[in-house]
Amino acid sequence: MTVNWEIRMSRISSTNIGSIKVTSLRDGELVLPVEALLNLNEEDAKEIKDNTENTLSYTNVNAFLIQNGDRNLLVDAGCRELFGPTCGFVQDALAEAGVLIEQVTDIYLTHLHPDHIGGTLNADGSAVFSNAQMHITNKEHKFWSKENFDAVEVNGADWAGLAQAVVNAYKDRLNLLAEGKEIMAGVSTVAIPGHTPGHSGFRVDSEDDSLIHLGDILHIQNLQLIDPNVSTVFDIDHDTALVSRKRVLDMVSNDKNLCTSGHWLSPKFGHIERFGAGYAIN
Numbered sequence: 097m098t099v100n101w102e103i104r105m106s107r108i109s110s111t112n113i114g115s116i117k118v119t120s121l122r123d124g125e126l127v128l129p130v131e132a133l134l135n136l137n138e139e140d141a142k143e144i145k146d147n148t149e150n151t152l153s154y155t156n157v158n159a160f161l162i163q164n165g166d167r168n169l170l171v172d173a174g175c176r177e178l179f180g181p182t183c184g185f186v187q188d189a190l191a192e193a194g195v196l197i198e199q200v201t202d203i204y205l206t207h208l209h210p211d212h213i214g215g216t217l218n219a220d221g222s223a224v225f226s227n228a229q230m231h232i233t234n235k236e237h238k239f240w241s242k243e244n245f246d247a248v249e250v251n252g253a254d255w256a257g258l259a260q261a262v263v264n265a266y267k268d269r270l271n272l273l274a275e276g277k278e279i280m281a282g283v284s285t286v287a288i289p290g291h292t293p294g295h296s297g298f299r300v301d302s303e304d305d306s307l308i309h310l311g312d313i314l315h316i317q318n319l320q321l322i323d324p325n326v327s328t329v330f331d332i333d334h335d336t337a338l339v340s341r342k343r344v345l346d347m348v349s350n351d352k353n354l355c356t357s358g359h360w361l362s363p364k365f366g367h368i369e370r371f372g373a374g375y376a377i378n
């Protein structure tokens with residue numbers, strides 16, 4: 097029997113940004129298949145294909161809990177069972193952080209991909225978070241609300257169907273945001289287009305501290321920091337996503353911002369620095 101050692105580890109990690117507490121919630125972990133990766137060098141492609149124990153394409157799925165005063169903001173909600181048995185533990189992570197489902201006051205979705213929104217719905221399609229207002233950027237909401245998606249597996253009709261089901265389940269308490277706008281005191285969206293049209297991270301500013309969430313500019317940290325040209329089939333607009341990835345990595349390494357991201361491994365909070373031709377997290 098294979099035992100995944102991370103399952104027994106804590107799912108949470110916290111940091112304080114001024115008076116705001118930010119906790120990463122590890123929904124689960126996955127190894128991406130070579131078919132999901134683009135612009136790999138031959139050696140890495142061979143390693144991922146031939147070595148089933150490889151860690152090059154290992155990734156985590158992270159949600160976040162941001163607590164400020166009486167607000168408990170959940171950022172993204174994990175996969176539920178949509179990507180298999182190693183993911184779907186966001187509720188366990190919330191419990192570990194001491195927050196009940198009904199105590200979540202707000203949900204912000206960085207974008208409407210299934211690994212970020214699956215956990216907002218029960219298997220019967222009803223809303224998990226019965227007391228939460230849901231925040232989505234206008235642009236992201238508009239994109240997934242279209243009717244004419246092709247029947248392709250990634251970014252097609254199935255994924256749009258799930259996005260529309262989530263929007264529908266929360267339609268009475270949906271707040272559509274302009275990009276860059278405040279979600280709640282001290283927390284704002286940050287537009288990072290390309291991965292999806294309205295794909296956004298967030299920033300937290302309190303007292304003299306700040307944190308920037310880089311959204312999904314990195315899915316496979318072990319490969320994309322060394323070579324930011326490596327990408328995945330999940331980016332809807334590859335060229336724009338690549339420009340965004342390079343621009344944001346450049347910006348946060350110049351500005352020395354504390355960062356986190358939707359698919360980072362541990363540690364969940366760190367600084368991105370230039371390293372060789374690419375970057376490293378310290």
Ligand SMILES: [Zn+2]
Pocket residue numbers: 209211212312358359
């Ligand atoms: Zn994602």
